[in-house]
Amino acid sequence: MSVKKVYMETFGCQMNVSDSERVATLLETKGFQMTTSEVGADVVLLNTCSVREKAEHKLYTRIGQIRKSSADNFNNSPNSKKPVIGILGCVAQLEGETLFKRDQGIDFVLGTRAVGRVSEAIEKFFDGQKNLVDLGEREFGYDWTVADSQRQFPFVAFVPIIEGCNKFCTYCIVPFSRGREKSLAASDIIRNVLKLRHEGIREVHLIGQNVNSYRPQFDSGLEKFTGATAFSRLLRAVAATGIERIKFTTSFPRDFHTDIVSAIDEHENLCNWVHLPVQSGSNTILRAMRRGHTIESYMSRVDKIKASPRNISLTTDIIVGFPNETEQDFVETLKMVEYCQFTSAYIFKYSPRQGTPAFEMSDNVSAKEKSVRFLELEKAVKNNQQKVFQNYLNKTVKVLVEKNSNKNMAQISGHTTCQTVVNFEGSSELLGKIVNVEILEAKANTLYGKIC
Ligand code: 5AD
Ligand code: SF4
Numbered sequence: 001m002s003v004k005k006v007y008m009e010t011f012g013c014q015m016n017v018s019d020s021e022r023v024a025t026l027l028e029t030k031g032f033q034m035t036t037s038e039v040g041a042d043v044v045l046l047n048t049c050s051v052r053e054k055a056e057h058k059l060y061t062r063i064g065q066i067r068k069s070s071a072d073n074f075n076n077s078p079n080s081k082k083p084v085i086g087i088l089g090c091v092a093q094l095e096g097e098t099l100f101k102r103d104q105g106i107d108f109v110l111g112t113r114a115v116g117r118v119s120e121a122i123e124k125f126f127d128g129q130k131n132l133v134d135l136g137e138r139e140f141g142y143d144w145t146v147a148d149s150q151r152q153f154p155f156v157a158f159v160p161i162i163e164g165c166n167k168f169c170t171y172c173i174v175p176f177s178r179g180r181e182k183s184l185a186a187s188d189i190i191r192n193v194l195k196l197r198h199e200g201i202r203e204v205h206l207i208g209q210n211v212n213s214y215r216p217q218f219d220s221g222l223e224k225f226t227g228a229t230a231f232s233r234l235l236r237a238v239a240a241t242g243i244e245r246i247k248f249t250t251s252f253p254r255d256f257h258t259d260i261v262s263a264i265d266e267h268e269n270l271c272n273w274v275h276l277p278v279q280s281g282s283n284t285i286l287r288a289m290r291r292g293h294t295i296e297s298y299m300s301r302v303d304k305i306k307a308s309p310r311n312i313s314l315t316t317d318i319i320v321g322f323p324n325e326t327e328q329d330f331v332e333t334l335k336m337v338e339y340c341q342f343t344s345a346y347i348f349k350y351s352p353r354q355g356t357p358a359f360e361m362s363d364n365v366s367a368k369e370k371s372v373r374f375l376e377l378e379k380a381v382k383n384n385q386q387k388v389f390q391n392y393l394n395k396t397v398k399v400l401v402e403k404n405s406n407k408n409m410a411q412i413s414g415h416t417t418c419q420t421v422v423n424f425e426g427s428s429e430l431l432g433k434i435v436n437v438e439i440l441e442a443k444a445n446t447l448y449g450k451i452c
Contacts, residue, residue: 029147053353111136250275299336313418317345399416
């Protein structure tokens with residue numbers, strides 16, 4: 001029997017990217033071959049995102065395109081077959097078997113914690129089982145390892161430390177698609193990071209919906225490390241592995257203990273970057289979102305972060321047009337952006353998600369007004385970014401070289417310790433190395449410089 005080829009596409013957050021890396025690793029160990037094109041694939045997997053309506057719509061568009069390209073391929077070469085289409089991830093978890101009714105092209109559905117059983121699902125399909133749905137929990141002994149060849153970025157590894165979310169912000173579908181918070185054992189995380197270090201990984205990202213809500217069942221692995229919270233102890237434990245760079249995302253403002261800043265101050269390998277989603281600058285809106293923080297409590301954390309001698313860069317997420325957001329609420333968001341001096345911010349237009357409490361509220365900020373606020377906020381964020389970037393001009397930063405630049409073949413590209421992209425001239429031989437770069441120019445979201 002010929003080797004079955006699997007093509008996979010991933011939408012959404014880092015947790016999905018990380019799940020896909022493990023799915024690909026698993027499939028290759030089971031004898032499947034991962035391919036980079038849907039043309040000629042026996043199986044197409046779509047790892048989906050449901051955080052906004054647009055992301056969900058993309059899925060149905062993609063299924064249509066895949067079906068069309070396989071039909072075109074069939075006309076050119078009648079021996080080719082229609083690929084099996086499997087839906088994984090958040091939309092799969094939320095929609096379950098209703099997906100088969102929504103789109104006839106779908107063959108099986110695996111929820112967010114069922115991805116470890118993907119090879120069984122494919123095999124069952126080929127054995128004749130139709131419309132398989134698995135929305136179950138991770139199996140006992142689930143393997144979290146990723147093969148080097150399946151890493152999205154060869155020198156950077158994503159290491160999940162906590163899954164799910166208990167926060168139930170009123171607009172957000174994630175607690176429903178990803179389930180309750182579940183922390184991984186610290187001893188396993190540390191063992192994994194040590195292994196990655198020995199394999200030549202330069203940078204790890206500890207990932208989770210809310211990493212700083214980390215609360216493992218047992219202390220094992222953390223015994224020797226002090227800290228005000230389990231997360232800050234974990235940071236110190238991971239720092240002690242000696243891996244060159246450690247980043248972590250996403251942090252939840254209410255649970256952001258300032259001991260995290262102390263840990264960064266103590267350990268050079270804990271990078272100087274914090275992603276702390278604020279969502280709004282208005283206390284009225286924050287209350288309606290049930291975020292659990294006020295703008296004052298957020299800013300006091302920002303003050304602590306900015307007071308660090310490490311020059312920690314701060315990034316955030318902001319939603320515009322939440323139900324009942326007034327012009328005044330929005331002005332408060334603009335003021336907050338001015339105060340916080342974010343290096344960058346992801347801005348989203350509010351998108352009602354069925355099943356969330358905010359879905360019951362009237363989506364009463366018009367699409368036009370959402371666009372106006374989006375653009376105005378984007379301008380404010382860009383202006384602030386340029387102010388932050390001016391501080392880098394003529395200074396030297398350390399960059400992990402990750403790839404050839406997308407825009408200019410003579411250039412290579414990587415990230416600073418504070419997670420800003422830097423492009424500069426250099427050869428592919430530098431891939432995977434950490435080099436000193438003098439910053440000469442700042443453009444939107446990117447710094448430019450020369451090796452020194
Ligand atoms: N509408 C718009 N943005 C949303 N986000 C989460 N849910 C929604 C929604 N319903 C944004 C938040 C979150 C980021 C990952 O996505 O800003 O931090
Ligand atoms: Fe969604 Fe809030 Fe949980 Fe973040 S903290 S995943 S915004 S519910």
